[in-house]
Amino acid sequence: MIYGGNKVLSSTGHFWARSNQECDDCTLSFRLKVTKGSIHLVFRMNDQGRYFIRFDSKSSMLSKQYWPDTLQEDLDKKTVGHKLETWHQVEINVEGSEITFKVDNKSEWFYTDPDPLFSGDFSFETLDFSQAEIDDIKVQVTSPDVIRLFL
Numbered sequence: 133m134i135y136g137g138n139k140v141l142s143s144t145g146h147f148w149a150r151s152n153q154e155c156d157d158c159t160l161s162f163r164l165k166v167t168k169g170s171i172h173l174v175f176r177m178n179d180q181g182r183y184f185i186r187f188d189s190k191s192s193m194l195s196k197q198y199w200p201d202t203l204q205e206d207l208d209k210k211t212v213g214h215k216l217e218t219w220h221q222v223e224i225n226v227e228g229s230e231i232t233f234k235v236d237n238k239s240e241w242f243y244t245d246p247d248p249l250f251s252g253d254f255s256f257e258t259l260d261f262s263q264a265e266i267d268d269i270k271v272q273v274t275s276p277d278v279i280r281l282f283l
Contacts, residue, residue, distance in 0.1 A: 141266040143258040150177075150255035153271055160254055161223040162269040166216055169262025175224060178252035185224065185233060189216050192233060192240050196249065208233075208243040219267075227274060 141149055155175050164171070170188040177183075181198040193209040214220060214235065225232040229248040233240045254271070258264050 138267065141256065141269075142264075143256070144263045146258065146260045146262075148255055148257050149266075151253050153253055154251065155226065155254045155271055155273075156251045157227045157274045159223060159225045159272040159274065160270075161221070161272075163219050163267045164222045165219045165265045166214065167263040167265075168216065169264075170259045171262060171264045172257040172259065173222070173224060174255040174257055175226060176249045176252035177255060178249065181249055182252065183226075183231065183249060184257070187214065187222075189214050192235065194231065194233070194241070194243055196245070207245070208241040210240040212240060 143149065160175060164173075164187065166188065170186055172184040172186055174182050174184045179199070181196060181202075183194065183196050186193045186195065190213065191209055191211045192214070193205070194207040196204045196207060208231075212235075220235050221237065223232075223234040225234075228250075229245045231243045231245065233242075256264070256266055
């Protein structure tokens with residue numbers, strides 16, 4: 133989709149946008165605008181499972197899923213208003229077992245996983261009856277010191 137002369141990733145309904153970019157120990161940052169519903173911000177997705185952050189107008193919530201159906205919800209959560217139809221700057225930092233989540237340069241939560249998933253790629257999953265746009269995706273790999281840019 134083109135937004136103000138700029139190409140953005142846009143999705144309505146239950147859809148996936150999956151990268152082939154590893155995000156093991158990294159900082160993933162992007163701009164996110166949710167128009168309605170929820171989006172899963174997925175990282176360290178591999179053959180074993182995935183982490184995902186459910187992001188909507190009321191909260192952010194970290195969950196971990198082991199394939200196919202073992203779900204650990206509410207590993208960390210913050211009830212906070214994320215204004216709909218507004219661009220938010222989002223940052224997910226993952227190093228070893230530590231996960232930090234920031235929105236608009238404010239820390240929402242920090243979590244240390246006693247049994248972490250250590251590798252995998254990242255993706256975005258809009259849920260049923262949802263609409264979201266993503267722009268300016270940046271992946272900074274902390275080891276080795278390389279910055280990769282997307283979109």
